[in-house]
Amino acid sequence: MIQRPKGTYDVYGEYGKKILYLQRLLENLMEAYNYEYFRTPIFEATELFHRGVGDTTDIVTKETYDFTDRGNRENTLRPEGTAGIVRSFIENKMYGNHSVPVKAWYFGPNFRYERPQSGRFREFYQFGVEVLGTQSPAADAEVISIPVNLYKILGLKGIKVNINSLGDTESRNKYREALKEYFKPHLDDLCEDCRARFEKNPLRILDCKVDNNKDYFKNAPKTIDCLNEESLKYFEDVKKYLAAMNIDYVVNPSVVRGLDYYSHTVFEVEASVEGFGAQNVLCGGGRYDKLVEMIDGPATPGVGFALGLERLLTALEYEKIELPINDTLDCYIAPMSDVNLTYSLTILNALRLSGFRADIDYNSRNLKSNFKQADRLNSLFVIIIGEDEEKTNVLTVKNNKTKEEYKVELNDLVFFLDENLNGGCDCDDDCHCHEHE
RNA sequence: GCGAGUAUGGUGAAGGGGUUAACACGGCGGAUUGUGGUUCCGUUAUGCUAGGGUUCGAAUCCCUAUACUCGCCCCA
DSSP states (O other): OOOOOTTOOOOOHHHHHHHHHHHHHHHHHHHHHTOEEOOOOSEEEHHHHHHHTOTTSHHHHHSOEEEEOTTOOEEEEOSSSHHHHHHHHHHTTHHHHSOSSEEEEEEEEEEOOOOOBTTBOSEEEEEEEEEESOOOHHHHHHHHHHHHHHHHHHTOOSEEEEEEEOOSHHHHHHHHHHHHHHHGGGGGGSOHHHHHHHHHOGGGGGGOTTTTTSHHHHTSOOGGGGOOHHHHHHHHHHHHHHHHTTOOOEEOTTOOOSSTTOEEEEEEEEEOOTTOOSOOEEEEEEEOTTHHHHTTOOSOOEEEEEEEHHHHHHHHHHTTOOOOOOOOEEEEEEESSGGGHHHHHHHHHHHHHTTOOEEEOOSOOOHHHHHHHHHHTTEEEEEEEOHHHHHHTEEEEEETTTOOEEEEEGGGHHHHHHHHHHOSOOSOTTOOSGGGO
8 A cells, every 4th residue: 555655644624624724814814914925936946945044954954855856956845934935035136126024924835854753744834924124123023923823813822932032143152152161061961962062053952851950051151141232132122022912921041943044032932731742842933134145135134933733733632722613514415316316416506606515415325324414514404305306396405403394496495595594685775686576 | 863662444442372353433224115313233354564484273472574653863
């Protein structure tokens, strides 16, 4: 049997309904925020990610899906969303003719060749946002407010917003040195991974799961201690604006983010629910003032975030949040036999064109099974079509809730269902619908 | 890349060397030849991830492979 590729999943049934619901919710939310929908290619030139995400991160050094196309071009399935948006911003010269800042949102699949585990897939969907062309700390706060408001709308409770600041380049370098200085005497005591991180990415030592309960971790220098005056002021402003939007947060010095391009504000929202699994970061993001330059664009500050769809759905499941999904069918048609199918299809098609959710049995099942099926599909009405109905054009329509049965003229069917399902016509007096004739 | 666990119908699973692979759910049919979600009856895996080995005999023990799950690294 051919199986799906490792780390991927099929969407169908309930899960599909949930995803479609969330997608609509995101669309509406982004409309409220006045963000612009972006869709960039699912693959890009490999170099883009090396320049954008950074050569030192594992994401680019060993987790990308690379391929050479027939024209010998090196391409990579995108491992994250920001690089593509920034490339598009530069390539389409949005810094010039658009009203800056550009506020972009996107939703789509990303690919990383990793070992799958709970909350981690090789193909995973991210919703994200990028604001390009403003240095204002209010933009940082706005970006943070997006997932927070989304979770609020959905009713998620067990979430924790962690924020931190890496400061500008000067502050960040200063901190990096301070950290190395601090951990140097303890180098022999650190775990193997941390010793590797010491050279490669010392900031990550802080959230090491093996070592972080050691005494000397408590007094390790914090990013905030190394911020210069300007960076500190920036961070204070972000916090001020968050407070203005009633957003609860904690300043967590161990939030450093993995990608190279971050500066100033960084944040993560985690699901602080017992037993959620090791991958409990629901979303993360931050400011990246140097990224556009790194990809050969004009100096343009940016801030953004991305959230993992799969983890969001897991969180909803954990908190037992039911999404308001309309799971009903307006009408189920039960033809008594094959000979009634032709006639039934005509009716079915008319109902669908009138905007009803309607379905039919194709398998010539007996009446009993058809009622069972109608129940399974949560159908509000069942229409039985047999010889008599076909002959007289008077249909047997049963209300599945009240069990009341009606004889309805074929010509009145749409009106009848509309009356019973939508409470009738809500148009004005001039209209020519059945009710107003 | 490293480590641990698991693998039996459509689903949840029992069986830990002895021949009909339990039980439950679901599906289909019937009791009622045009009225359902209850009840009752019937039916639903010639087969236990794949390949090899041990044995008179393997779903059961051993080996290999594969897949899945969870964790590490890294990250959403």
